[in-house]
Amino acid sequence: MLLPISEFDHAEKGDALNAMELALSLERINNQKLLNLHSLANENNDAQLADFIESHFLVDQVEDIKKISEYVAQLRRMGKGHGVWHFDQMLLNGGVVA
Structure with missing residues (x-):
């Protein structure tokens, strides 16, 4: 039986x-778009929108970028193989290595 073609057939x-690197780049793009929107709100003297973006999005965005950056660094250090399995288990267990 032939398996359907998957976009994950490519090794990389x-x-x-x-x-994780793709997720990190998406988070950075999202952060830049939010910063652009925040500066646009400031230029147009819309303090409410600027405050809303700061309080609801920017802090969380920076924390997410930091967390994913740490994941990328860990994956680069461990390479492929058994370490990736342990990394997956850590993510499944909410950050606790089993």
């Missing part, structure tokens, strides 16, 4: 490190 696309 199915890699955990590649997935």
Whole structure:
């Protein structure tokens, strides 16, 4: 039986490190867009929008970028193989290595 073609057949696309690097780049793009919106609100003297963006999005965005950056660094250090399995288990267990 033939398996359907998957976008993860490519060795790098199915890699955990590649997935985390892509997630990190998306978070950074999202953060930049929020910063642009915040500066636009400031330029137009819309203090309520600027405050809303600061209090609801920017702090969480920076924390997410930091967390994913740490994941990328860990995956780079451990390389492929058994370490990736332990990393997956840590994510499944909410940050606690089993």
